[in-house]
Amino acid sequence: MQGLEVRGLTKRFGGLTVSEDIDFDLVPGDRKALIGPNGAGKSTFSNLVTGILRPSAGTIRFDGMDIGRLSEAQRVKRGIAKTFQITTLFRDLTVRENLALTILERQGRGYQMLRRAGRHADTGAEVAALIDQFKLEALADTRVADLAYGQQRLVELAMTLALKPRVLILDEPAAGVPSSETHLIIDAIEALPPELAVLIIEHDMDLVFRVARQIIVLVQGRILTEGTPQEIATNAQVRELYLGGHGHD
Amino acid sequence: MTLLLNILVDGIAYGMILFMIAVGLSVTMGLMRVVNLAHGGFALLGGTFAHWLGSDLGWPFWLALPLAVLGTVALSMPLERLIYRRVYGFTDLQQVLATIGLTFLMIASVNLWQGSSLLTVPLPEGLKASVDLGFRTLPVHRLVVIAFGAAVVVGLWLLLDRTRFGIRLRAAVDNRGTASAHGINTDRIFMLAFALGAGLAALGGVLGAEILPIDAYYPLRYMVLFLIVVAVGGMGSIPGSLLAALGLGLLETATRYLVPDYATIAFFALVIALLTVRPNGLMGKIA
Amino acid sequence: MNTTMKSWLPPLALLALAVVLYFALPYNLAFLTRILIMAVLVLSLDLVLGFAGIATLGQAAFYGAGAYAAGLFAIHVWADPVAGLLVAGLAGAALAFVSGLIVLRTHGLTLIMLTIAVASICHEIANKARDVTGGADGLRGIRMEPVLGLWQFDFIGKTGFWYALTVLAVVFVLLTLIARSPFGLSLRGIHESPERMTAIGVSVYWRRVTAYTLGGGIAGLAGALSAQVTQLVSLESFSFTLSAEALIMLILGGTGRLYGAVLGTLVFMWVHHWAAANDPFNWLFVIGGLVLAVVFFLPRGIIAIPTALKRLGGRHAGT
Numbered sequence: 001m002q003g004l005e006v007r008g009l010t011k012r013f014g015g016l017t018v019s020e021d022i023d024f025d026l027v028p029g030d031r032k033a034l035i036g037p038n039g040a041g042k043s044t045f046s047n048l049v050t051g052i053l054r055p056s057a058g059t060i061r062f063d064g065m066d067i068g069r070l071s072e073a074q075r076v077k078r079g080i081a082k083t084f085q086i087t088t089l090f091r092d093l094t095v096r097e098n099l100a101l102t103i104l105e106r107q108g109r110g111y112q113m114l115r116r117a118g119r120h121a122d123t124g125a126e127v128a129a130l131i132d133q134f135k136l137e138a139l140a141d142t143r144v145a146d147l148a149y150g151q152q153r154l155v156e157l158a159m160t161l162a163l164k165p166r167v168l169i170l171d172e173p174a175a176g177v178p179s180s181e182t183h184l185i186i187d188a189i190e191a192l193p194p195e196l197a198v199l200i201i202e203h204d205m206d207l208v209f210r211v212a213r214q215i216i217v218l219v220q221g222r223i224l225t226e227g228t229p230q231e232i233a234t235n236a237q238v239r240e241l242y243l244g245g246h247g248h249d
Numbered sequence: 250m251t252l253l254l255n256i257l258v259d260g261i262a263y264g265m266i267l268f269m270i271a272v273g274l275s276v277t278m279g280l281m282r283v284v285n286l287a288h289g290g291f292a293l294l295g296g297t298f299a300h301w302l303g304s305d306l307g308w309p310f311w312l313a314l315p316l317a318v319l320g321t322v323a324l325s326m327p328l329e330r331l332i333y334r335r336v337y338g339f340t341d342l343q344q345v346l347a348t349i350g351l352t353f354l355m356i357a358s359v360n361l362w363q364g365s366s367l368l369t370v371p372l373p374e375g376l377k378a379s380v381d382l383g384f385r386t387l388p389v390h391r392l393v394v395i396a397f398g399a400a401v402v403v404g405l406w407l408l409l410d411r412t413r414f415g416i417r418l419r420a421a422v423d424n425r426g427t428a429s430a431h432g433i434n435t436d437r438i439f440m441l442a443f444a445l446g447a448g449l450a451a452l453g454g455v456l457g458a459e460i461l462p463i464d465a466y467y468p469l470r471y472m473v474l475f476l477i478v479v480a481v482g483g484m485g486s487i488p489g490s491l492l493a494a495l496g497l498g499l500l501e502t503a504t505r506y507l508v509p510d511y512a513t514i515a516f517f518a519l520v521i522a523l524l525t526v527r528p529n530g531l532m533g534k535i536a
Numbered sequence: 537m538n539t540t541m542k543s544w545l546p547p548l549a550l551l552a553l554a555v556v557l558y559f560a561l562p563y564n565l566a567f568l569t570r571i572l573i574m575a576v577l578v579l580s581l582d583l584v585l586g587f588a589g590i591a592t593l594g595q596a597a598f599y600g601a602g603a604y605a606a607g608l609f610a611i612h613v614w615a616d617p618v619a620g621l622l623v624a625g626l627a628g629a630a631l632a633f634v635s636g637l638i639v640l641r642t643h644g645l646t647l648i649m650l651t652i653a654v655a656s657i658c659h660e661i662a663n664k665a666r667d668v669t670g671g672a673d674g675l676r677g678i679r680m681e682p683v684l685g686l687w688q689f690d691f692i693g694k695t696g697f698w699y700a701l702t703v704l705a706v707v708f709v710l711l712t713l714i715a716r717s718p719f720g721l722s723l724r725g726i727h728e729s730p731e732r733m734t735a736i737g738v739s740v741y742w743r744r745v746t747a748y749t750l751g752g753g754i755a756g757l758a759g760a761l762s763a764q765v766t767q768l769v770s771l772e773s774f775s776f777t778l779s780a781e782a783l784i785m786l787i788l789g790g791t792g793r794l795y796g797a798v799l800g801t802l803v804f805m806w807v808h809h810w811a812a813a814n815d816p817f818n819w820l821f822v823i824g825g826l827v828l829a830v831v832f833f834l835p836r837g838i839i840a841i842p843t844a845l846k847r848l849g850g851r852h853a854g855t
Contacts, residue, residue, distance in 0.1 A: 076737030088735070090728040093721075101725050102736045104718040110738060111746070113719045120718075163736060284645050335832065341644055342591045343831050346787055349780050350827030357820035365817075469776060473656055476649040484645065513660040517653050521638060524650060528642040 001064055003027035003197050004049065004080075004167055009058035011044055011221075018044045020221045022058070026167060026197045033200045033212035037241065041221040042201045043085070046169055050082050051075045062167070081165035085172045087152045091145040095136055095155055098144055099127045102162040126162070134158045134188065150181030157188050168192070170200045174207050186210055205242075209233070217241070251385055256503050262391040263460055264498025265398025269453030271478035272405070272490045273446015279485015280422045280442055281337050286348040288450060289468035289475050290355035295321045295451025296463035297359050300368035310373045318451045325447035329440050337439075352468050360465040368465075370458045394456050401449065402491060409487065418442055422485050477520050481530050489532030546795040546839075547708055550802075554701055565693035566766075567809060572700040573761045575801040576707050577778075578785045579794060580754035583711060585783070586791030587720065588747035589727035590640070593779050594651030595755050597635065597658045598628035600773035602756025604662060606763040607675045615681040617699065621760045628756020629749050631658075636748035640741060652776060659774035675769040689765070696765040703761055704798075707754055711794055714750075723747055781808075784823075788830050790837025799838055 006024040010017065018041045026032060034042050047053040049060060051072035060068045067075055090098050103123050104110060118124065131140050134154050139147060144155060153173065160168065174185050182204070189211050192198060202208050208215065208229075215232040217224040225235055232238055274288040298317035302308045308316075328351075336347050359368075376393060379386040409415035417433045418441075454463065461471055482493030500519060504512040524530070557568055577599050584590050605627035606620040614620070639650045662669045669675055682688040687695045714720045722743055725733050730740045763769045772778065781804070789800020807826060811819035834840065 071739070072734050073737050073739045076735060082735060084731070084735070088729055088732045090725050090732060092728055093724065097721065101718075101721050105722065105736050105738050109718045110722045110743070111719055113714045113717045115718070116713075116716045117718045117721045118716075159736065278645065284648065332828075339831070341648070342585070342787075343835060345591065345593065345648060346784065346827055347831040349784070350824045350831065353820045353824030353827065357818060357824055360820065361818060472776070473649065473652045476645070477653070480646045480649050510664060514657055514664070517657045517660070521650060521653060524646055525638050525641060528646055530646075 001025075001027070001061070003030070003063070005059075005061040005064075006049065007059050007061075009045070009048060009060065010056050011041075011048055011053060012056045018221050019048060019055075022221075022223055024216070024223075026199055028166065028195045028197050030197045030214065031200075031212050032198070032214045032216060033202060033208045034216050034218055035202065035205075035208060036218035036224075039220075040218040042218055043171070044221070045218065046082065046171055046199075046201055050080060050169060076163060076165075079164070079166035080169070081160045081163045081167070082169040083156050083160050083171055083173060085175055087149065087156050087176070089144045089152060089156060089159070092143060094141050094143055095147070096127055096131070096140045098155060098159055099130055099162055100124070102159045103127060106163055130158045130162055133191075148181075150177045150184055153177055153185055154188060157185075161192075165196070167197045168199070170198065170202075172202055172204075173200065174202065174204045182207065252506060254385065254387075256499065256506050258387055258391050258395075260499035260502035261495060262394040262398075262498075263457075263502055264495035265394055265401075266453050266457035266460055267474070267478050267498050268398060268491050268494035269401055269456070270450045271475045271482075271494060272401075272487060273443075273449050274475055275479045275482060275484060275486065275490040276418075276422070276442055277446050278479055280418070281333070281439055283333065283337055283339075284341055284344045284348065285333075286345060286472055286476075287351040287355060287468065288446070289471050290352055291321050291325060291447040291450035292454025292457075292461075292471075293355060293359060293463060293465070293467040294324060295454040296370060296458055296467065297363055297368055298451075299370045299455040299458070300363065300463065303371045304369060310371065310376070313370070314452070314455055317455050318448050321451035322444045322448040325444050326440060329443040333443065334436075334439070352472075355468060356465050363465070365465045368458075368463045370455055370463070372459075390459060394460075397452070397456055401452070405487060414438070414441065479530075480524060481520060483530030483532040486530070486532040489530060492531055547712075547798070550795060550798050551701075551705065553802075558697060562692075565697045567805075569693055569696045569700045569765055571802055571805045572697070572704050573758050573765070574782070574785065574805060575798045576700075576704050576758035576761065577755055577782050578789075578797040578801045579704075579707055579711055580751045580758065581782050581786050582791060582794060582797040583714070583754065584748055584751035585786065586793070586797070587715065587723040587727065588744055588751075589723075590744060590748060591644075591648055592651040593648050593776070593783060594653075594655040595751070595782050596774050596776070596778040597651075597655040598632050598752035598755035599759040599762075599778065600655070600658055600662065600769075601631045601752075602628040602759030603763040603769045603773045604669060604675060604759075605756065606760035607678050607769040608668070610678050610680060610764065611675075615679055617680050617683050617764050620680075620764060621703070621757055624756045624760030624763070625753045626756070628759065629753030632752020632755075633745065633749040636745045636752070640744050640748060652779070655774050655776065655779060659771060662771055662774060669769075672771055674771065675763075676767075678763060678767040678769070680764050680767065689767075693765070700761050700765060703757060707757065708794060708798070711754075715794065719746075784827050784830075788826070788834075788837055790839035793839050796837050796839040803838065 004026040006022060009019055009022040011019040022045065034045065036042055044053065048055050051070060055068060059066060062078060062080065067078065090101065093101070100117060100123055103126050104117065104120070107123065109120065131137055136154065136158070139151060144152060147155065157173070173189065174182050177185060186207060200208065200212060212229060214226065215229055216226045217232065217238055219241065224237060227235065270289070270292050274285060277283055277285055295317045298320045299313045302313035302316055303310055332351065336344055339347065372390065376390045378389050380389055380392065409419060418438055420433060421435050421438050478490060478493050478497060481497060482489030501512065501516050504515045508515055561568060577595065581595050584592055584595065602624035606624040609620050609623045635654045639647060639654065642650060663671055680689050683695060683699050689695045722738060726740055726743055733740050759773060785800040785804040786797050788804050789798065790796030807822060808819065811822035
């Protein structure tokens with residue numbers, strides 16, 4: 001099978017089960033969203049798939065191959081990329097350098113020591129194309145630390161795409177972005193290559209309902225329900241979870 | 250049997266010395282997150298004071314010991330206020346440098362005052378004697394060291410477990426932000442903990458002068474040893490420090506008795522192996 | 537192009553200074569050569585610490601390994617200096633690789649401590665293997681052949697000076713190339729955010745092991761220079777003090793810029809020389825004070841002074 005195939009995924013910390021028996025598929029072209037209250041185990045799930053955490057039980061397959069024992073970096077090399085909940089970039093490097101570094105690594109040039117980093121024409125062309133795609137021309141030679149947060153989010157997305165992933169996990173892509181800039185993020189997500197398999201973990205329901213075609217609701221480490229945005233919006237259990245929760249606050 | 254007893258008595262005495270000197274380092278590292286390479290300097294200061302009082306002025310040991318400890322404590326407090334408080338916010342590397350600089354200054358000061366020769370601390374006759382156990386004799390000094398070590402362990406336990414200071418200190422080690430949010434004056438705690446650690450180091454330095462001889466270069470010579478106790482025990486863990494100090498004391502003593510030519514190498518190799526398996530030490534918090 | 541030329545200005549100025557000093561201080565060539573050798577060691581540390589961000593206090597381990605390798609190679613195998621240099625570089629790199637595999641699994645304090653421990657073990661091994669290393673008496677009896685068969689080492693130290701200066705220049709150029717290469721860029725990346733490096737598919741561990749190994753090799757070259765020029769290797773090659781001083785020189789000059797490492801070495805060695813000559817008993821006060829002054833008042837090193845002054849000047853002009 002093409003894409004991700006997760007079966008019976010379980011993670012325990014001591015006596016606490018934070019992910020329980022999760023089945024999940026993500027195939028090319030998917031736009032799925034993972035939602036749920038705080039502490040539902042969304043981040044744990046993402047960390048299990050990307051390899052930061054090792055599962056206590058269950059399997060993770062990618063294109064039919066078991067990747068459960070691969071390291072985080074090895075999974076990235078296979079095509080599973082993620083963005084961070086809190087922007088994590090090379091803050092002291094420029095936008096161009098951030099992208100070039102990412103592409104050079106993907107091209108397997110990370111151990112070249114005597115040739116100048118800027119001398120690879122194909123790398124440069126790819127950097128230029130990404131800068132163009134994300135409309136970052138004016139900021140290309142600015143240090144990332146000097147960018148506004150929304151712009152940093154865009155750079156992060158551009159870097160992740162520079163890896164040419166086949167599975168993309170977006171961990172709260174709009175977190176921390178002022179609402180006036182959220183549309184930039186939404187536009188960028190809508191412009192993602194159609195064949196890419198995308199999983200969005202998000203709190204912002206507007207964003208989720210704009211870009212997701214399938215929504216999974218996670219509660220206390222288990223999948224509560226799964227369906228199209230309309231089905232989820234009308235689901236009584238989910239309404240109870242979100243509206244009820246707010247009502248008691 | 251005799252060999253085993255020798256290793257046991259010498260090893261535990263050595264371990265107690267290591268514990269007294271290193272426990273303050275462990276607490277300051279766990280509490281202030283400061284990599285304090287100058288900590289051995291407080292043991293040196295204690296030893297130097299004791300040497301001056303005992304050898305130069307001819308005062309009795311049991312008077313020189315507490316005065317040396319108090320003198321070190323009195324020096325450590327302004328040092329914490331003036332230098333260390335500014336070091337807490339530094340990166341690991343800057344802390345390493347700042348405390349190396351401080352170590353150099355401590356060495357230079359002792360060197361200027363007492364020269365670079367061995368600084369002996371004259372022991373009273375009672376401490377030089379041996380006790381006869383019937384089947385063999387044991388040096389009183391080692392037994393006194395062990396007794397002092399045990400007293401420090403019990404004292405620290407009472408202090409940390411039964412007093413307000415102890416509760417606050419442990420709260421601050423676990424979570425500094427929460428502690429100060431609950432109105433705990435962390436500045437004061439830091440200074441008291443630092444002074445306590447310095448005083449215990451001085452006590453260990455003076456009592457251990459027979460085992461770890463004192464001269465101006467003491468803090469550099471034994472720096473790795475003290476750091477190893479902290480790293481093996483786990484930063485900020487007092488039981489960890491005790492366990493590590495006793496374990497390492499026994500280990501080093503055993504290797505010295507059994508493979509004298511390779512003692513240091515064997516010791517380091519075992520420590521490195523242990524830290525490879527447990528990078529956060531025996532009782533360290535998982536990073 | 538312009539920026540390329542500009543970036544070569546500080547090292548070229550330092551090179552010119554070395555030549556000037558050679559003619560200005562003809563009776564101090566041994567001291568000047570010592571500075572050049574230390575500069576190679578401090579450059580190796582700049583690669584490991586300044587670029588790869590590995591806080592180590594054990595760089596002397598590889599310097600010592602190189603020194604003993606070069607000395608033993610000259611005595612037992614071949615007294616050719618350049619061959620000895622290569623052997624020493626390999627020895628330093630090999631030790632760095634093997635110890636790095638273990639040490640680089642840890643972080644922070646544990647890492648710093650393990651690097652000290654590795655150097656301590658080397659010190660102890662060299663001390664115990666008296667038959668091979670001469671133990672505490674040092675390794676004696678090193679007789680070098682002429683450099684490239686042309687220049688014999690002389691007792692004034694002319695050959696030694698130019699030899700060390702050449703090696704320093706080659707190491708400097710090599711490190712400059714590495715700094716600008718994809719590998720160098722990746723080290724900066726690791727320094728800034730190991731998490732992000734992992735997320736772009738890089739095994740941070742192996743990248744750091746590589747940098748550590750390279751740094752070990754260069755430190756080995758410095759050790760070899762010392763062994764060949766002074767024809768003596770002492771246990772001090774492995775000492776903690778040497779590691780600490782190299783670190784102080786690097787921070788004094790400023791990390792990550794290469795010429796900062798050379799500048800820091802020059803200033804530190806000079807202060808050390810001056811203080812030790814004026815008051816052989818109390819020079820540690822000067823060094824200790826210097827270290828504290830740098831950490832508190834000049835955390836980015838000497839190379840940051842011009843920028844700091846400019847900013848100060850700009851502020852005055854603005855008001």
